[in-house]
Amino acid sequence: MNPISPPFACASLIKEIGRGAHGARALSRDSAHDLYAAMLDGRVGDVELGAILIAYRIKGETPAELAGMLGAAHAHIAAIDAPAGACRPVAIPSYNGARKQPNLTPLLAMLLAREGVPVVVHGVRTDAGRVTSAEIFAALGIDAAASAAQAAQRLADDRLAFVPIDVLSPGMTRLLQLRAPLGVRNTTHTLVKLLDPFRVSAARPDGAVRLVNYTHPPYRDSLTGLFGAYPDIAHGDVLLARGTEGEAVADTRRQVQIDWLRDGRAEILVSAARREADAAAPRLPASLEAAATADWIREVLMHTDRIPDAILRQVDDIARIARSNVSKSL
Template identity: 65%
Template structure:
C-alpha cells in the first residue's frame, strides 16, 4: 500500500484524459500505461471530482478498456490494499481466490459449494464479493445461512483461512477503495471498470490462483490479451472460463472450456462439451433463495446429494493446478 502522510493529496485534473477516452466508440483513444495508472490511482484515492469521475467512468463504459489499460488499472488496484498472507494448504496447495459479484437470478448460486469442496480438499479458499445485490441471491447471503461469518478485516480474513481454509470477505473488508468505486453503480445505474478489476484481483502476497470468468465473448478476448501480453497480470496463475450468470462456478448444464494462464503461457485444461438431451437429470436446489440453497449445499457436503459432475470436475482441475510448482 502507498505510504500514508498527513498532507492531503492535491486534486487530480482529468480534462486531458477525458479528451482522449471520451470521444465516443469510434473516436476514443487508449491512454498510455503511465497515464492510465495515474488516473485510476487518483480515482481510488478520491482525488477526482464527482463530475470528472462520472465522465471517466462513462467514457470507459462506452470505449472499453484495452489490455494495456486493464493491466495498468490492475496494478494501481493492487497497490491500494494490503495483500493477504496465507499459508499453503494440504500437500502444498496454494490459495485460491474466487470473485463473487453477480449472484443468481435464474440458476442456483453454487459458488459457496465450490469453495467448501475445495476447502475440504485442503485448498485455502477466499471468496470475495458484494454482500447484497437487489434481485440476486449473493454468495454472502448463502454463507450467512451456512453459519460462515463475513470477515470484517484483513486479519479476520487471514484467521479464517488459517482455521477453516475458507473465508468470505466483503469487498469493503478486502479493498475499501475499490468498494467505493463499485458502489457508484447504485448512483449511475451502470457498471464501471472496477467491476472487471475485482474479478481479476490477486489478493495474496504469495502466488495464488485466481478463478476468472466472463459472460460475453468480447471479455474473453480482452482477458486473454491481458494475461498473455501482460504476464504480471497473471502472477500466480489464472483459470479463465465462461461463468454461470457471472459467477466463477462451473455451469451444471454443460462443460465449458477452461484455460490456465501462467508464466506467459496458456494451456487448455478442459475442452468444451455440448449438453446432451439424454443426459441424466442433475439434482439441484428446489428454489434459488439463500436458505434453500444453503440446506442443499449441506446435503451435498454430507453425501446425501451427489456433487454436480461439472462442479466436481472443476474441483479436480483446481486442486491439481494449485499443487503444481510455480
C-alpha cells in the same frame, strides 16, 4: 474528494478517452495506473469521475489500460497472507449471485477447502434482485471476515474465508456503488473479478490460482490478451471461463471451455461440451433463496454422490493446479 490529497488533473486524459467509440484513444499503462489510483484515493472530482466512467463504458478498456488499473488496485487492497504449505491459495470472485440459476459458488469453495486447498471468496455483501454468496455463507454459519488478518486466520484454521470487497478495498467499493446513480456498470466491475487478494512474498512467490469469469464472449479475447501481454500482474495461474450468470462456479447444464493462463501463455485446460442428451439433469436447490441453497449444500456435502459432476470436475482441476509447481505442466 479527499481534502488531504491534492486533486488529480485529468482533463487531458478525459480528452483522450472521451471522444466516443471511434475517436477515443487508449491511455498508456502508466497513465491508466495513475488515473485509477487517483480514483481509488478520491482525488478525482465527481464531474470528472462520471465522465471517466461513462467514457470507458463507451470505449472499453485495452489490455494495457486494464494492466495499469489492476496494478493500482493491487497496491490499494488489504492483502491477505496465505497459510504456509505445499498447496497454493485459490481466489474466487463472487459479484453477481443468483438470478435464474442457484448460486453454487459457496459449494465450490467448501469442496476445495475440504480438499485442503485454502480458498478466499471475495465479493459484495448484497445485490438487489440477486442472491449473493455472502448471504448463502451467512445461512451456512460462515460469517464474513472483518479484516485481512481475520481472513488469514480463518484460512489457517478452516482453509476458507469470505471477504467482502469493502474489507479488501473501500475505494473499489465506492466505485462499484456508482452503478446505481449512473445506471450502468463501470470498469471496476471488471477489475474486481481480476483481483489477486493474496500477498506475494518470498515465502509465497508463486502466487495464487485465480478463477476469472466473463459474461460476454469478446471479454475472453481481451482478458487472454491482458494476461498474455502482462504476465507480471498474474503472480500465479488464471483459470478463465465463461461464468454461470457471472459466477465462477461450473455450469451444471454444460461444460464451458476453460483456458489456463500462466507465464504469458494460454492453453485450453477443458474443452467445451454439451451434456449428453440422455444424461440425467443434476438435482439442484428447489429455490434460489439463500436458506434453501444452504440447506441443499449441507445435504450434498453429506451425500457426495449428489454433487453435480461439472462441479466435481472443476474441483479436481483447481486442486491439481493449486498443488502443482507453476513452472511445470500438468
